[in-house]
Amino acid sequence: MYKAHKICVRCWRKEKYCKCNNKRLELIDHNMVYIVTHLNKKGYKTKFSCGGHVENKFIYIYILFYNNYAFDTLPEGFVYKNRILFYENMKLKNKKEMQADINHKIRILKTWVKTLNNAWQHYTGRQFDGFIFITTKNFNIKI
Numbered sequence: 001m002y003k004a005h006k007i008c009v010r011c012w013r014k015e016k017y018c019k020c021n022n023k024r025l026e027l028i029d030h031n032m033v034y035i036v037t038h039l040n041k042k043g044y045k046t047k048f049s050c051g052g053h054v055e056n057k058f059i060y061i062y063i064l065f066y067n068n069y070a071f072d073t074l075p076e077g078f079v080y081k082n083r084i085l086f087y088e089n090m091k092l093k094n095k096k097e098m099q100a101d102i103n104h105k106i107r108i109l110k111t112w113v114k115t116l117n118n119a120w121q122h123y124t125g126r127q128f129d130g131f132i133f134i135t136t137k138n139f140n141i142k143i
């Protein structure tokens, strides 16, 4: 079943808890709410995401980021390319198997998000050779 929530992307709260004057509500897949909310709170700005739908012909779970963040680790089975972190599986045919695979990958993604450092702590103590880092508000951008 497709399920999504209206989340304010300014404060990353559910609609009923948002107190923003200029709230901006966007639909976020039920299984991605925790993941994108925590990524944004940690300073990794996200643009779009999809938690994978068994109604589709194949599984595609993805998060598109605003910037090219340099992650030290990636969630198992995911690829990070052109600002998109994604997992795809074209092999599964029945919905039950697809849902199980989606649930498994979402768990891996959640664990990864929990262990991620804040974006603005990401580079502390490291050499900045080869890249220029611009600090805007609370996150670092690799350009």
Ligand SMILES: [Zn+2]
Pocket (backbone or CB within 6 Å): 008, 009, 010, 011, 012, 013, 018, 019, 020, 023, 024
């Ligand atoms: Zn809000």
